[in-house]
Amino acid sequence: MTITYPSSTQQPQLPWCQTPLKQSKAMSLAAGCKVYMKLENLQPSGSYKSRGMGNMYLRSLASLPDPSRARFYCSSGGNAGLAAATAGKMLGVPTTVVVSKRTSELMKDKIRDMDADVHVYGDGLIEADEYMREELMRGDDGAVYCPPFDHPYVWEGNSTLVSELAAQLPESHPVPDAIIFSVGGGGLFNGIVAGMKAHGWDSVPIIAVETRGADSLATAMLLDEHHMLPAITSRATSLGAQRVSKQTWEYARHGGRDAGLDVRSVVLSDDEALMGCVKLAEDERLLVEDACGVSVATVYNGALRRACPELREDSLVVVIVCGGSNVTMEMLMEAKAKNLNVEDTMITDAKKSVMTKEVPSKEKATSSTSPTRPPNPTRWSWRWKLSSK
Secondary structure: OOOOOOOOOOOOOOOOOOOOEEEOHHHHHHHOOEEEEEEHHHOOOOEOHHHHHHHHHHHHHHHOOOHHHOEEEEEEOOHHHHHHHHHHHHHOOOEEEEEOOOOOHHHHHHHHHOOOEEEEOOOOHHHHHHHHHHHHOOOOOOEEEEOOOOOHHHHHHHHHHHHHHHHHOOOOOOOOOEEEEEOOOOHHHHHHHHHHHHOOOOOOOEEEEEEOOOOHHHHHHHHOOOOOOOOOOOOOHHHOOOOOOHHHHHHHHHHHHHHOOOEEEEEEOHHHHHHHHHHHHHHHOOOOOHHHHHHHHHHHOOHHHHHOOOOOOOOEEEEEEOEOOOOOHHHHHHHHHOOOEEOOOHHHHHHHHHHOOOOOHHHHHHOOOOOOOOOOOOOOOOOOEEOOO
8 A cells, every 4th residue: 555645635634744854963963973863752642653553543444344333452551552542533433452550640541531442451561462352352343453563554654754764864865874763562663674675775774772671672683583571671661562573573683684684783771761861851852751762872872883883974873763652751850860870881981982072181081080971061961870880
């Protein structure tokens, strides 16, 4: 199916929108190259999930003999459910969302605000999904199953992101030198890969970022098997898939070489993910949750440079600001107040290398014996407490 954006006079409206591509001066300075943000936090549901879920609704409705009888069911850690509920409200379709006990009250309230029925079951996504399919959907002959990430319709919707990128990148640099994004179950990963292959971007490095405790892809790549985590222990519950989709694994195994791709895994701590959220709020006035902030942190803390040492000053990197609605200013202010410890000790060296060209010689002389601070700190800057390990 060819997906086209309707004009303002056409109905129904697509349940997702085209989002801006904007260069970040702060992240470009931190990375030492050009960093552009694809602002998926501006989607109707607050995350890129609007693309995949929106396409799931449109494709499913088009294939049903009687769409008026349909009710969509989605199991979710939060954002997929909110995207499903938002699509359902925009298209006038009833929606039921099942979340686990780990999903915050904030997210459950936002899903209810979109007129969806919300059920809570189990300690994780697998249990919530089984309950939904075996108990709730069984007696509904109009039930339409919406997996949160593992479905070709979802991947197809997410692939539209790359089509937009191809049209938005500057003419002087039509192909990015790397794409950075967070990985949960792999719906975004699969969609971006499909889009990259369609545009001949197969050789562009994919920086797949996860938080420790939700690093199902990184663990699978390390063990060289389609591995399932015993549990999700990360605070970034939106990344809480115990195992990535089979398609994601086939794309990523052996660093993507089997699929003609270049996949590089990065795993950061929950504290670093929150740091990314704070820095994005301070530098760009954008509010995202930690599942998104971890990709931003990859740029700020030197992990990008470690993953892509070949990047030069004129290189162009795209960060998918995937969004997420499980966040408030109070959450970020509380994170700042706790003066969270940044666990990756390599940050110290990364920050020193970024500051080498900018700090007066007197500060350089003392930087080896005192904690390194971010460039141009302000009253609201992240307060780093570097590990002494």
